[in-house]
Amino acid sequence: MHPTEPEMSRIPDDKLTEYSHRVKGKVLVITGAAAGIGRQTALLFASYGAKVVIGDLNPDAAQAVVDEIEKAGGTAASIKCNVVKFEEQVDMFEFAIKKYGSVDIVVPNAGITETAKFMTPVLENGRPKQPKTTTLDVNLTGVLWTAHLAVHYLFINKQPSDDLKSLIFIGTPSSD
Ligand SMILES: NC(=O)c1ccc[n+]([C@@H]2O[C@H](COP(=O)([O-])OP(=O)(O)OC[C@H]3O[C@@H](n4cnc5c(N)ncnc54)[C@H](O)[C@@H]3O)[C@@H](O)[C@H]2O)c1
Structure with a gap:
């Protein structure tokens, strides 16, 4: 961090789960x-009593996480969802509403590391081929679509007594 940059506020480890009781149910x-x-993240939320809905490209591995949560006494369900397919994201939210009646917390977490070697042009018959933008599609468009849908689904069946509606983004600060 540059010495003139304001320091980000940091939550000490022992305070991270201070309000975890709020996610119960x-x-x-x-x-x-x-x-x-x-x-x-799913295991942690489930351990504090949240009902977890997982949307993932890999349904078998997602089901294994559901099994792990249920074995520990928690509640969870999963559905196959490729975040770059908008309709599959809609299906994921509809599944959550149908299964548990509401959506209270949304975490657009799905992400991949750079795969396309974007700055390494590939030639075909001497001409550059169109590069893949998979990383942007998943890490940016997919995340934005989840956030877009959250704005709608967080308010379906919302009760006046509901005290928690959250959209949580995950990021890694640059080490520069
Ligand atoms: N793990 C780290 O220490 C670390 C550090 C910095 C940044 N990151 C970034 O965080 C993101 C996640 O990292 P991770 O270590 O948890 O990755 P991971 O590969 O262990 O998990 C990613 C999950 O997302 C799912 N997924 C991938 N593409 C998807 C799609 N199109 N639709 C739905 N689900 C999809 C995968 O099936 C998998 O379950 C990546 O972008 C990674 O580059 C990770």
Whole structure:
């Protein structure tokens, strides 16, 4: 961090789960939670009593996370969802509403590392081929579509007594 940059406020580890009781009974919709950061997030929310809906490209691995949550006494369900297919995202939210009646917390987590070697042109018959933009499609468009749909689905069946509606983005700060 540059010395003139304002320091980001940091939550110390021992305070991270201070308000975890607030998610008990709430419905979490999270993408890409069959593995990695999303899986750990789903397990953590479930351990605090949230009902977890996982939308992931890999339905078998997503179901394994659901099984793990249920074995520990939690509540979860999964549906196959490729976040770059808008209709599959709509299906994921509709599934959550049908299954648990509402959506309270949304985490657009699905993400991939750069695969396309975007700045390495590939030639075909001497002409550059159109590069793939898969990383942008998943990490940007997919995330924006989840956020767009959250704005609609977080308010379906909302009760006046509902005290928590959240849209949570996950990011990694640059090490520069
Ligand atoms: N793990 C780290 O330490 C770390 C550090 C910095 C940045 N990141 C970034 O965070 C993101 C996630 O990292 P991770 O380690 O949890 O990855 P991961 O590969 O372990 O998990 C990603 C999950 O997203 C799912 N997924 C991938 N494409 C999808 C799609 N189109 N639709 C739905 N689900 C899809 C996968 O099936 C998988 O379950 C990546 O963009 C990664 O580059 C990770």
